[in-house]
Amino acid sequence: xxxxxxxxxxxxxxxxxxxxxxxxxxxxxxxxxxxxxxxxxxxxxxxxxxxxxxxxxxxxxxxxxxxxxxxxxxxxxxxxxxxxxxxxxxxxxxxxxxxxxxxxxxxxxxxxxxxxxxxxxxxxxxxxxxxxxxxxxxxxxxxxxxxxxxxxxxxxxxxxxxxxxxxxxxxxxxxxxxxxxxxxxxxxxxxxxxxxxxxxxxxxxxxxxxxxxxxxxxxxxxxxxxxxxxxxxxxxxxxxxxx
Amino acid sequence: xxxxxxxxxxxxxxxxxxxxxxxxxxxxxxxxxxxxxxxxxxxxxxxxxxxxxxxxxxxxxxxxxxxxxxxxxxxxxxxxxxxxxxxxxxxxxxxxxxxxxxxxxxxxxxxxxxxxxxxxxxxxxxxxxxxxxxxxxxxxxxxxxxxxxxxxxxxxxxxxxxxxxxxxxxxxxxxxxxxxxxxxxxxxxxxxxxxxxxxxxxxxxxxxxxxxxxxxxxxxxxxxxxxxxxxxxxxxxxxxxxx
DNA sequence: AGACGTTTAAATGTCTGACAAATGAAAAAT
DNA sequence: ATTTTTCATTTGTCAGACATTTAAACGTCT
Numbered sequence: 001x002x003x004x005x006x007x008x009x010x011x012x013x014x015x016x017x018x019x020x021x022x023x024x025x026x027x028x029x030x031x032x033x034x035x036x037x038x039x040x041x042x043x044x045x046x047x048x049x050x051x052x053x054x055x056x057x058x059x060x061x062x063x064x065x066x067x068x069x070x071x072x073x074x075x076x077x078x079x080x081x082x083x084x085x086x087x088x089x090x091x092x093x094x095x096x097x098x099x100x101x102x103x104x105x106x107x108x109x110x111x112x113x114x115x116x117x118x119x120x121x122x123x124x125x126x127x128x129x130x131x132x133x134x135x136x137x138x139x140x141x142x143x144x145x146x147x148x149x150x151x152x153x154x155x156x157x158x159x160x161x162x163x164x165x166x167x168x169x170x171x172x173x174x175x176x177x178x179x180x181x182x183x184x185x186x187x188x189x190x191x192x193x194x195x196x197x198x199x200x201x202x203x204x205x206x207x208x209x210x211x212x213x214x215x216x217x218x219x220x221x222x223x224x225x226x227x228x229x230x231x232x233x234x235x236x237x238x239x240x241x242x243x
Numbered sequence: 244x245x246x247x248x249x250x251x252x253x254x255x256x257x258x259x260x261x262x263x264x265x266x267x268x269x270x271x272x273x274x275x276x277x278x279x280x281x282x283x284x285x286x287x288x289x290x291x292x293x294x295x296x297x298x299x300x301x302x303x304x305x306x307x308x309x310x311x312x313x314x315x316x317x318x319x320x321x322x323x324x325x326x327x328x329x330x331x332x333x334x335x336x337x338x339x340x341x342x343x344x345x346x347x348x349x350x351x352x353x354x355x356x357x358x359x360x361x362x363x364x365x366x367x368x369x370x371x372x373x374x375x376x377x378x379x380x381x382x383x384x385x386x387x388x389x390x391x392x393x394x395x396x397x398x399x400x401x402x403x404x405x406x407x408x409x410x411x412x413x414x415x416x417x418x419x420x421x422x423x424x425x426x427x428x429x430x431x432x433x434x435x436x437x438x439x440x441x442x443x444x445x446x447x448x449x450x451x452x453x454x455x456x457x458x459x460x461x462x463x464x465x466x467x468x469x470x471x472x473x474x475x476x477x478x479x480x481x482x483x484x485x486x
Numbered sequence: 487a488g489a490c491g492t493t494t495a496a497a498t499g500t501c502t503g504a505c506a507a508a509t510g511a512a513a514a515a516t
Numbered sequence: 517a518t519t520t521t522t523c524a525t526t527t528g529t530c531a532g533a534c535a536t537t538t539a540a541a542c543g544t545c546t
């Protein structure tokens with residue numbers, strides 16, 4: 001953990017980067033205790049406030065956790081898949097909303113990625129995954145459901161599909177793609193007819209997964225992608241000509 | 244930006260979350276100036292240090308940027324795809340290294356995702372993307388190249404393939420998958436023969452992309468996935484029986 | 487010796503006040 | 517009208533203090 005090379009950014013950012021490098025490079029292993037704030041102040045020759053700001057930066061990235069008390073301090077945090085999910089979803093959602101990503105682009109990305117893990121899911125999905133999907137399909141078929149709840153259930157359905165691939169790295173990557181699109185989907189008004197259509201496709205997908213028919217799952221997902229894009233386009237059109 | 248509900252975490256974390264919510268919900272639009280640190284101190288009834296720690300947390304996530312001077316302050320930052328790339332790559336790399344994700348799993352995820360955008364890339368790749376891939380192939384064929392440089396060039400090749408899909412959301416998602424695996428790939432010793440094989444596949448992939456033959460690209464990527472996994476497995480085996 | 491309560495030291499969390507540095511705007515001088 | 521100077525505002529950094537939490541060290545009693 002040597003002194004960072006001089007830069008134009010603030011001191012706390014430099015110190016944070018210096019420690020971050022030590023963590024990423026494995027120099028500071030998981031659960032290792034960092035020097036106390038006072039010691040870091042000495043090492044980097046800055047005040048304790050500056051050190052604290054640097055540590056807060058790292059904490060915001062879940063790179064460290066802090067504990068109070070006699071044996072407390074800052075410890076290198078084991079980044080869990082769950083931690084990473086959360087960050088991914090927040091970041092993806094902001095990216096989409098702040099950069100005016102159109103529905104088509106987001107939709108295309110989402111289904112392309114989802115189709116990537118369909119064959120794996122067809123092979124490895126467990127009874128649990130199938131049960132989750134069936135349960136969400138049942139909920140989606142209920143008449144009184146709000147559009148928001150319908151979307152949330154849709155996300156849950158697709159997450160089960162993705163998780164069925166049994167690859168946590170894939171699940172992590174897909175979490176952003178699938179969940180971040182939810183706000184965009186929420187702008188769609190799902191008519192009774194479109195819901196029926198989607199539920200039908202979901203059912204067919206679950207059936208195909210149960211039958212381990214990867215080809216059919218892929219084809220059905222392609223259908224769903226086309227249909228969803230079409231729904232999105234109709235919303236965009238109706239906005240262009242509101243009268 | 245109302246006061247956060249009481250929680251067990253620190254004050255600065257609560258304040259950061261409060262502001263974060265305001266940003267994510269769109270309550271604070273991009274480029275909006277936050278109240279000055281002194282004003283935030285008053286609003287949240289905490290000291291300026293605490294406010295600063297909260298702001299540093301947000302800065303670490305690229306949610307805000309700060310500027311000094313009379314008209315300075317903290318501004319809501321437009322999260323760019325580039326910002327998101329960086330975070331994704333760091334997070335993914337840490338996830339892999341800290342959770343002992345095996346090479347097979349990471350490899351499977353990477354190629355599954357990459358194959359997802361192959362058909363799009365076959366349709367949309369520009370001359371630029373093809374030129375980048377050809378250039379990297381040329382570099383990969385040079386004899387004196389270190390394993391690290393070979394890997395770096397490999398990453399550049401695949402990034403060009405992914406970027407060829409012309410979907411920034413896909414590129415963002417894939418950046419983590421492709422780049423984060425580089426450290427794992429770096430542990431592989433690429434013999435002259437394996438390099439020749441890989442370069443051959445890369446050339447075939449570039450040819451197929453130029454011919455816009457999506458089916459062939461997919462098949463070749465499958466081959467490359469199999470071959471890479473095989474290389475990784477041989478490294479793992481030789482480690483088990485070092486004598 | 488062992489169990490139990492007390493003290494104590496170490497560490498983070500928070501507050502206060504101060505000064506430095508940057509920066510744009512207003513005021514002043516030319 | 518233009519340039520220069522001054523000035524107020526805001527972030528960046530520092531120093532010191534106190535509160536709070538926590539586990540270890542210590543002492544006491546059985």
